[in-house]
Structures are given as structure tokens and as C-alpha cells.
Amino acid sequence: MLVHSVFFWLKKDLEESQVAEFKRGLETLVDIQCAEAVYTGTPSTTERPVIDKSYDYALTVILKDMEAHDQYQAHNLHTTFLNTFKPMFEKVLIYDAD
Secondary structure, three states: OEEEEEEEEEOOOOOHHHHHHHHHHHHHHHHOOOEEEEEEEOOOOOOOOOOOOOOOEEEEEEEOOHHHHHHHHHOHHHHHHHHHHHHHEEEEEEEEEO
16 A cells, blocks of 8 residues: 655645635545545644644545556546646645555
């Protein structure tokens, strides 16, 4: 199993409608069939000093193996998301765990 975690920092000058569009685009990734599960969200309201709340949106994708990961990366919904929304984020961090 592979856990693919992605954290997005959006550009500060985005309009509210652009942020909503980004969120909708992120949510389209749940339709990629090679993913076992897909979760999207924003920073938790939990208050603990070890929690990083500096990001705007998070994406967690559970994949069976690296082959499924590679299929996910090449999937049209994923490439469309990247091509459409990459200009909207200033930073992205990805953490993959086996």
C-alpha cells in the first residue's frame, strides 16, 4: 500500500471564486478508479503545537502499490487538475509512505 499525501499552499491573491474552483477541481480526483480511497480537506481546528496549519488544502490518496500510483499520476483527471490549477498554488509538498 502507498499513502500519497499532498499539501497545497494557494496564492494569497486568489479570488474567493478561484479558491472554490480549486476545491471543486481537487474533489474531481476522487473519481480516479485506481485509487483505493481519496480524501480532501483543510487544516484541522485541533489546537496542538505539533500540528502544521500553514497549508490551505490537503489531499490524501490511498493506492494499492506503485503501479497504481503511476496510473494515478498519468490519469487524465490528475493531469487535467495539474494543468488547470498549478498556476493557483505557490507551494506544494508531497509525502509518500509505504
